[in-house]
Amino acid sequence: MSAKVKNIWRRKRTMPEQEKELAAAAADESAVAAAGQQAAPEPSSAEPSSAEPPADVPAPVSREEYEQLRAERDQLLDRLARLQAEFENARRRAERERAEFRDYATGSVVEQFLPVLDNFELALKAAGTIEQLRAGVELIVKQMDDILRQLKVHPVPAVGEAFDPRVHEAMGTVERVDLPDQHVAEEVRRGYRLRERLLRPALVRVASNPKQTGA
16 A cells, blocks of 8 residues: 555544544534623613713702802891890890899998998997997997898807707817717807808817716
């Protein structure tokens, strides 16, 4: 068999194999194409179209609407300025009225104590005995007590009363057998209250009864 005949016979023998290879390659390409079509995402109908404007963009207003809004803004600003001015005037008026009331109340109280001051000056100018001077001072003190009573100012009870830290301030203790223990024995400075309000506590010394404390 010649070489030419051998080559022809080899070509005839390999043709079915080549056809099979070509068919397999075509089948692979078809499968890849089908898989690509299935994997490609379909456009969603929920996505907004690029042609639609964004939702947060305000709609344009006309010239007439703009002028109306501007006028309303000017009216509100003017009203706010007037309210601020009225509030400032009311605040100043209230402060002035409070100051006038304080001055009136202070003047009313001072006016009642002016005769007491006059009597003190007369007592200092008087030339008399010690007993006469003491009697004059006692009258002045009584006059002051009367004025305080008219102003609803009353002294805090002290001597003989049970010690009360709410109205008494203790300077110390003294030994006393004639008074119950923890009772006020001496009043160093008188305390006062205005109606139910404590103006100042009474400065006192408290009794210490050894008969009661020893028991």
